[in-house]
Amino acid sequence: MQTTFGRGRRALLAATLAAVVAAGAVGCSSGDSDEDAGGEVTLVLNTFGGGTAFAYDDVIPEFEAANPGIKVDYRIVSERFDDQFRPQLLQWLEAGSGAGDVVGIEEQGIGELMALPEYWTDLTQYGLDARKTDFPEWKWNLGVDADGKLAALGTDVGGMAMCYRKDLFEKAGLPTDRAEVSALWPTWEDFTKVGEGFKGKAGDAKFIDSPNTIYNVRMIQEAGAADGLTYFDQQGGYILDKTPAVRTAFDYVMELQSKGLLAGLRNWSDEWNAGMLSGGFATIGCPSWMLGVIQGNSGEENKGNWDVASVPGGSGNWGGSWLGVPTQSEHPEEAAKLVEFLTGKQGQVGAFKKGGNFPSSVSGATDTEVKAAVNPYFSDAPTGQIFGDSVASFKPVYFGKYHSAVRAVVEEVILGIIEGTYSADEGWGEFVKQGKQVVDEMGG
Amino acid sequence: MTTAAPSVPAVPKSARRRLLRFEQRGMPYALISPYFLLFAVFGLFPLGFTLWVSLHRWRLAGEKQWVGFDNYSFLLTNERFWNATGNTLGIFVMSTIPQLLLALAIASALNKRMRFRLAIRLGILLPMVTSVVAVAVVFSHLYGTEFGLFNWVLDLFGVDNVNWRADKLPSWFAISSMIDWRWTGYNAIIFLAAMQTIPRDLYEAAAIDGASPRRQFWQITVPQLRPIIIFTVFVSTMGGLTLFAEPTMFGSGLYGGGTAGQFQTVAMYIVQAFRQRNNYGLAAAAAWLLFLMILIVALINYLFVNRIRGSR
Structure with a gap:
């Protein structure tokens, strides 16, 4: 009896020690061996x-x-x-x-x-x-x-295009053919006017999905058309408050908001996704990868309801x-x-x-297969042609070292203005200030 | 063979004795050593290393420069850090007080004779089993502004849509409700277990003296539960002040905690500092401040709860 008991305890001790050793080994395990035995x-x-x-x-x-x-x-x-x-x-x-x-x-x-x-x-x-x-x-x-x-x-x-809901456009008495739709908005002013004509005619549906989608589309396009700078200059200086492209895009979002054209949803949120499915808004600024997002969120029942037109201002990239x-x-x-x-x-x-x-x-x-590509979900839109054209005329934009962090925060401020956390008057000041705070937090 | 037989046990005899001695003296230490070894590796070392990092300007794939207490003084004058501190304490108070009171009430109700007692007791613990993230995802849908269930219900009573994320109080309320949904049952079961150890004769004596059930609850049950209440308050303090998953999921998985940081907690501020700002020094300093904050709040809670006294 004594020996069995002792053996049991020894086994326990061995197990404990093994556990400690194993824990240590897990902590140290690493390494991708990337050379196979055969010299491959x-x-x-x-x-x-x-x-x-x-x-x-x-x-x-x-x-x-x-x-x-x-x-x-x-x-x-x-x-x-x-x-x-x-x-x-x-x-x-x-x-x-x-x-x-x-x-x-x-x-x-x-x-x-x-x-x-x-x-x-x-x-x-x-x-x-x-x-x-x-x-x-x-x-x-x-x-x-x-x-x-x-x-x-x-x-x-x-690249950049403008995706739109044909069914909502039809309800609002707008043309649905993509060439005619593209012709409706050569400039952003035209785009606003189309939105004002759309407003209230297609039930509760808003004209534009989210303030930050349209903000990005406009800001990057304006920056490309100017000197390509957005939040930082080439030396890493914080210039958000002095960049005309940023101010233009910011003011444009405020104008759209005051005219009641924005659905005011946070992009990538569940509500934004739900809005695509239920037809909560009629347009989304569309880089090529956005087509997959829309298709995924809108589901089979909306196949053929979406189409792709050119973006106001012609070019762009996101x-x-x-x-x-x-x-x-x-x-x-x-x-x-x-x-x-x-x-x-x-x-x-x-x-x-x-x-x-x-x-x-x-x-x-310019590959022939790419150029001839059509997207069946988006009413057979010639996406290869549309995105090819938008990329060809696009001008460069510079991204500073801290771009993504500043971007995440200032876009929150835009949403905050839309949601009423900030008043429109304090909006721009807050926008500049919070961007600067990020730069400070990153260590200047 | 016969000559060898006596000599064979002679060698293991002393070895066995040595082993026996080790078992008696060394075994207790060997048995508790895994905890201390693991604590040293995963607790003590990170704690010390974090302190070291917090005294540097420390970037991954970048500079590591000694800056003394610069990170701390930056945080103590940083508006956003104080905002996160206020949010953390606000959500903590808003969730913990109702949670513990509700848990007490539920435990006291479950302590009575009733049908299906076991099923009900198990049921109250069910939310614990679900994953935090799953809970947060479901609640985030329920608290949607346009398509959420709660706003739909409010709408039935003619109340306008509440944007649960736009302001501090509604967002704190929403997050607190997630926490309470998950943890009230857990605390109730702990209280219930403690209640069952309270001697019956105390209640019988009180009943003979004519004390109402209400009076029995406040003057017998609650004082008797004091050590357990202190325990739950400690655990809730630690959990509440390091709150991260619920507010993060509530804000679409972002660390900013709403458009103006309405519900950004200190834990989210820390993660944001190193994940998005690549500023490990700042994150480490904030983590140490959070650690100190938990010690202070736990101490205050202890002193406060320790005052619970019953007339004996």
Whole structure:
């Protein structure tokens, strides 16, 4: 009896010690082994995004077939870039491991990440500077880091169009054909007038979805038409209060609000999603990726109710990504090869066919298949043509190091004015002040 | 074989004795060591490291520069940090007081004889089992401005749509209701368990002396529950002041807590500082201030609850 008891206790002791050791081991476990036994190289490609994300599922097998000896581990790490993937990426860069061989960078974070040149491989040494003529100048330049070296190449681009509800337009006695609708609003003043004509004629439906969608569309377009600056200048100075594009877009949203044309919903909220389904509003500013969002939220019963027209002011862009190679990659040469392929015509067109991500390269955007693409959900709108035109005439916009953080906060102020938390009079002052507070919190 | 037999047990005998001695003296320490080792790794070290980080200008993939107490002085003069502190305390008071009173009332009701007692007691604990995020998602829908159930009900009584997120009080109310829905049952069960340990003869004696049930409740039940009330207040203080999931989900998963930070809690401010601002120094300093705040509030609560006395 004594011995069994003792053995039982010993077993307990052993189990406890094993648990401690195991806990310690879990804390230390790490490392992606990226070289297989056969000398084959496995590249880790870290990306983000909802739905089909970068939509590389079909093109990666093509790359692997063309490059025997290289395997690609394609990962979608998280759904959102700004508050999930970006901090994770910074952590990997700091730790010196985990980032893999190729990483995706979204428009909002490109300024911040390109300000950290020590973490990026110079892609010129692998001959990728030869690709320069294939990209619009602005897309190319955003991938050049603070040291002036080529650190990232563009993948897709948002472009800009205006999506509208044909059924609501019909109720309000407006034309529904996309060419006629586009002709209704060559300028933003015309757009406002159409909205005033729409108001009250289609039940409770409002003309525009959300203050911040329209704010972004207008602000980026105005900035592109001017010097390309929004919240920060090239030296990192906070210039939100002095940028005409910002003020114009801000005032425009206030004008739309005073005329009662905004549904006043927070974009990406459940109510905004519900509004798409139930026809709560008639228009949404539409980058190419927004089509997928609308289709997902509006459901099968609204197929054919939506259509795509051109955006007032003609051009625009919202969103788009880049691919870069961190210096911690052990296979920079193969990684550069993968970047070249994915940002090249074959990679971009393949991603467009899979997920609708519009090609940012000239050769990709002018590809015959892309140009001829139509979207059956959106009444067979020729989306390839519409987004191609909007991207071709788009002018560059510069994103500072702290852009995304400031943006998140000032857009809250706009919503606050719409919801009545701030009066319209104190709105602009609050807008400028809260943006500045973010800069202070980030450490100046 | 026969000669070897006596010598075989001789060697393990001393080994066994040594082991036996270790079992008697060392075993207790070995058994509690996992807790302390894990606490050192996951509790003490992060605490100390956070303090170290809070004294730096510390960015991931960026500079790490000693700045002394700059982060603390920034926070103590930062309007948004004080706003978050006020929200945290406001939501804490608004949720905890009704929660504990309601839990007491429910426990006292469940302590009576009734049908289906077990089913009801289990049922009251059910909200605990659901995930916080699921609760927050459902409540966020219910509190929708345009299409929410609560506004629809209010509408039936001719009350205008309330924008639950636009102002402090409605948003605090909404968040408090989520917290209470989840935690009232938990506290009620704890109170109930404690109530069942109160000796019956106390009540019998009081009844003979002519004390009403109400008087029995306040003068016997509540004073007898004092240690348990102190425990629940402590736990609620820690939970309430580190509140994060409910207000975050209520605000569409954003850390800003509404358009003007109406319901941004300190925990959300901390996460925002390092996730969105990449300012680990500031986040660490805010975490330490929150830690101190919890100690202070817990102490105040203790002194307050400790005054509960019954006439004996």
